Amino acid sequence: MYQYDAFDQRLVEERAAQFRDQVVRRIDGRLTEDEFKPLRLQNGLYMQLHAYMLRIAIPYGLLSSTQMRALAEITREYDKGYAHWTTRQNLQLNWPRLEDVPKILEALAKVQMHAIQTSGNCIRNITSDPYAGVAADEVADPRPYCELLRQWSTFHPEFAFLPRKFKFAVTGGAEDRAAIAVHDIGIRVVRNDAGELGFSFLVGGGQGRTPLIAPVIREFVPELDLVSYAEAVLRTYNRLGRRDNKYKARIKILVKQEGPEAFARQVDEEHARIKDGPLKLTREDVDAFRRFFRPPIYEVLPDDEPALAGALLGKQRGFSRWFAQNVVEHRQPGYAIVNLSCKSKDLPPGDVTADQMDAVADLADRYSFGGVVVTHRQNLVFTDVRKRDLPALYAELLEHGFATPNFGKLTDIICCPGLDYCALANARSISVAAELTARFDELSQVYDVGDLHLNISGCINACGHHHVGHIGILGIDKNGVEHYQLMLGGSSGTDASLGRVLGRALTHDEVAPAVERVVLAYLSLRATDEEPFLETYRRLGPMPFKEAVYEPHHA
Amino acid sequence: MTLWTVTANHLSDGSVAYLRADRAWTQDLQHAWVGATEADAAPLLAWARGQEHLICDPYLLEVSRDAGRVVPLSARERIRAEGPEATLARLGYERRPELQRKVG
Numbered sequence: 001m002y003q004y005d006a007f008d009q010r011l012v013e014e015r016a017a018q019f020r021d022q023v024v025r026r027i028d029g030r031l032t033e034d035e036f037k038p039l040r041l042q043n044g045l046y047m048q049l050h051a052y053m054l055r056i057a058i059p060y061g062l063l064s065s066t067q068m069r070a071l072a073e074i075t076r077e078y079d080k081g082y083a084h085w086t087t088r089q090n091l092q093l094n095w096p097r098l099e100d101v102p103k104i105l106e107a108l109a110k111v112q113m114h115a116i117q118t119s120g121n122c123i124r125n126i127t128s129d130p131y132a133g134v135a136a137d138e139v140a141d142p143r144p145y146c147e148l149l150r151q152w153s154t155f156h157p158e159f160a161f162l163p164r165k166f167k168f169a170v171t172g173g174a175e176d177r178a179a180i181a182v183h184d185i186g187i188r189v190v191r192n193d194a195g196e197l198g199f200s201f202l203v204g205g206g207q208g209r210t211p212l213i214a215p216v217i218r219e220f221v222p223e224l225d226l227v228s229y230a231e232a233v234l235r236t237y238n239r240l241g242r243r244d245n246k247y248k249a250r251i252k253i254l255v256k257q258e259g260p261e262a263f264a265r266q267v268d269e270e271h272a273r274i275k276d277g278p279l280k281l282t283r284e285d286v287d288a289f290r291r292f293f294r295p296p297i298y299e300v301l302p303d304d305e306p307a308l309a310g311a312l313l314g315k316q317r318g319f320s321r322w323f324a325q326n327v328v329e330h331r332q333p334g335y336a337i338v339n340l341s342c343k344s345k346d347l348p349p350g351d352v353t354a355d356q357m358d359a360v361a362d363l364a365d366r367y368s369f370g371g372v373v374v375t376h377r378q379n380l381v382f383t384d385v386r387k388r389d390l391p392a393l394y395a396e397l398l399e400h401g402f403a404t405p406n407f408g409k410l411t412d413i414i415c416c417p418g419l420d421y422c423a424l425a426n427a428r429s430i431s432v433a434a435e436l437t438a439r440f441d442e443l444s445q446v447y448d449v450g451d452l453h454l455n456i457s458g459c460i461n462a463c464g465h466h467h468v469g470h471i472g473i474l475g476i477d478k479n480g481v482e483h484y485q486l487m488l489g490g491s492s493g494t495d496a497s498l499g500r501v502l503g504r505a506l507t508h509d510e511v512a513p514a515v516e517r518v519v520l521a522y523l524s525l526r527a528t529d530e531e532p533f534l535e536t537y538r539r540l541g542p543m544p545f546k547e548a549v550y551e552p553h554h555a
Numbered sequence: 556m557t558l559w560t561v562t563a564n565h566l567s568d569g570s571v572a573y574l575r576a577d578r579a580w581t582q583d584l585q586h587a588w589v590g591a592t593e594a595d596a597a598p599l600l601a602w603a604r605g606q607e608h609l610i611c612d613p614y615l616l617e618v619s620r621d622a623g624r625v626v627p628l629s630a631r632e633r634i635r636a637e638g639p640e641a642t643l644a645r646l647g648y649e650r651r652p653e654l655q656r657k658v659g
């Protein structure tokens with residue numbers, strides 16, 4: 001993975017020292033809250049309902065075991081022993097004290113981490129495919145490009161005060177595992193007909209108040225133009241994006257209003273001006289970044305591992321289910337990609353205890369070359385596990401609460417913190433997830449429900465990706481009372497689509513039974529046992545589900 | 556009947572703050588000053604705005620009384636008063652914000 005040089009290191013250390021001074025001045029009264037607020041937000045420090053919240057950046061979700069241990073230690077020392085993986089592959093601390101935050105930033109800097117640009121109207125943490133570097137369907141590893149973009153965007157003076165926040169996602173795979181179509185900029189690594197590497201640029205997607213699927217504005221941007229083209233997009237947005245109305249300030253609104261072609265033309269004009277300037281990459285630049293992401297030295301192993309075949313054939317039903325659900329093909333023979341589920345009955349989706357983080361660090365060292373990836377579905381991934389180690393790893397994951405065999409399934413719920421923590425929330429999301437997990441735990445043992453993504457957001461900001469859940473749940477406020485809208489038919493995959501509202505909003509007590517009725521309706525309507533929910537919904541439309549939810553006695 | 560009180564978050568740790576009648580801050584809504592009208596509460600809010608060394612972003616909060624207890628009118632403020640129901644209990648923390656230390 002990328003290693004900081006002296007310059008990177010100085011940057012994060014100076015930032016921590018600067019914030020230490022700002023906190024001192026806030027506490028002794030030299031800074032007012034109005035003066036301090038933008039400063040703390042620039043360091044990822046929010047004020048939530050019950051406490052401060054610190055959002056720590058995890059560039060493209062990648063952590064070393066050393067970093068994971070440092071996060072565990074911070075969580076134990078400065079918080080209440082648990083933290084939360086977010087859908088932007090970041091980590092949130094729920095209870096830091098103001099005076100401790102500079103200490104936390106210093107501890108992060110020691111392991112090459114920070115909380116810079118995790119808030120505010122700037123370029124946020126760049127997210128990517130959790131299987132980057134090992135996916136069988138990959139054109140090229142997207143992480144060197146993510147890192148290039150990270151360095152370009154960190155403290156970019158021109159883009160510190162954009163009209164609104166700005167999110168990048170980059171994927172190198174044929175299958176979209178990074179939800180690129182619902183980002184301000186989604187980048188797909190591609191090859192042109194001549195076999196050259198480059199990027200397809202999707203611009204103007206997003207969720208929130210105005211959900212939109214991003215159009216492709218340029219099919220092929222040459223590899224060495226990556227940064228200059230991104231700069232041209234940002235400049236165009238910075239110049240033309242609205243600043244008078246925060247609900248119309250995201251780039252998606254601009255692209256929609258101008259039309260993708262007209263917007264692309266303006267970007268191209270800007271790009272023509274700057275593309276051969278200092279932002280033009282050289283082959284050496286790209287190669288230098290690639291070297292940081294060289295594959296580990298794999299052992300030469302047979303792909304059909306006898307120990308594994310034995311375990312699968314034997315009577316270990318738990319292992320077989322987990323293997324079928326949570327383990328994915330690796331491109332290196334004898335290795336596998338393992339998804340660690342952070343969705344169990346014991347904790348809210350994406351929550352993790354400090355002890356669990358330590359356990360993950362230890363397992364990463366022993367089983368996966370010391371690396372771990374945080375996913376936008378709020379789970380973790382070990383990318384490089386020897387197949388022969390899978391039974392042993394499974395036993396340890398089970399012990400630490402990461403082996404729920406539900407990856408991509410009904411109880412692998414994406415869920416934002418909602419009204420339990422978030423100052424912007426309208427409604428609780430964690431309690432809805434808990435109720436659904438309890439209901440569906442048994443159901444999914446009885447039926448093979450197949451791939452079904454259930455996503456919950458506590459408000460229109462859509463941190464829980466409700467628009468792209470096969471079933472999405474959105475918390476709304478009706479005169480101070482929590483209500484929920486059900487949306488069906490969304491997808492964040494290669495076939496990205498936005499869910500449609502099913503009908504009237506439901507109360508907190510109504511929502512879990514209603515979702516259960518949707519799932520039961522699907523089980524009775526699917527054409528074959530293999531037809532996934534999304535296909536059934538796309539084939540039949542909302543009506544039968546609407547009836548099941550709102551007129552259950554007629555259905 | 557809608558009643559009014561003044562709330563904010565503490566500067567030191569962001570915990571919920573309610574203004575008491577003696578102009579100290581408490582994390583317990585039951586100890587908060589409660590006024591009959593918005594006009595009664597307005598001068599206290601103005602005073603609270605000068606308390607930046609202790610609290611952040613004060614605002615007026617609508618509550619009612621139910622069997623002698625002060626009850627916020629919105630779900631948001633109920634959860635603010637009681638603390639998150641989710642992880643804390645499962646990890647062995649009591650729920651009330653002022654008692655958020657590990658028990659047992």
Ligand code: SF4
Pocket residue numbers: 416417418419422423424425426457458459460461462463464
């Ligand atoms: S979706 Fe809304 S409630 Fe949930 S974390 Fe985001 S802002 Fe908060």
